[in-house]
Amino acid sequence: MIEWFTVAQVGVAAAAGLLCVVLGLVGRRPGDVSVGALALVELLLLAQIVVAIVAPLAGNPPTGDLLEFWTYLVSAALLPAAGIVWAFVDRSRWSVVVMGVLALAVAVMVYRMHVIWTIQGA
Template sequence: MILWFTIVTLVVAVAGGALGVVLGLAGRRPSDLTVGALALLEALLIAQVVIAIIAPLAGNPPTGSLLEFWVYLVSTVLLPPAAVVWALVERSRWSTVILGIAGLAVAVMVWRMQVIWSVQGA
């Protein structure tokens, strides 16, 4: 993984997550803003999949468990679309909170992937 890309992804995930939680608790329903934040996050996660495929070939192999990293990555890529589908099916203030929680969960998972990739010993 690339550290600066991880930081960008974390910033987008935390900002989108906080936005979703705050707007949801304020009573707002899902909107283009909250769904768009998760769409941007999903685009970054898809780019992370490409990076994770190319990085070992470019001389940046993971130091931790490769299986654990890929389980986190696949789960993380599936989380935003699941939250968006939920928000589109049930358009309530709680759907907006779920969008926010999904963004915050992605932030935690991305940081864990960074730790698996660069800190742990194999």
């Protein structure tokens, strides 16, 4: 994984999560801001999938378990999509809070993916 890209992903996911939680708790329903924030998190995860495919070919192999890394990555990529679907089905303020919690979970998962890729010994 690329360190600056990981930091950017964690920062964007955490900011989107906090934004959505605050918007939901003040009573806002799903809208362009909340769904757009989660869509940005999803876009960055899709870019991370490409990076994870190209990085070993460019001489940056993972030091940890590759299966565990891909399990985290695929699961993390499914969470924002599920949150956006939830927001379209349940148009309440609580769906925005759920989107925020999902984005915060993605931030933690991306950090864990970075640990698996770079820090763990074989």
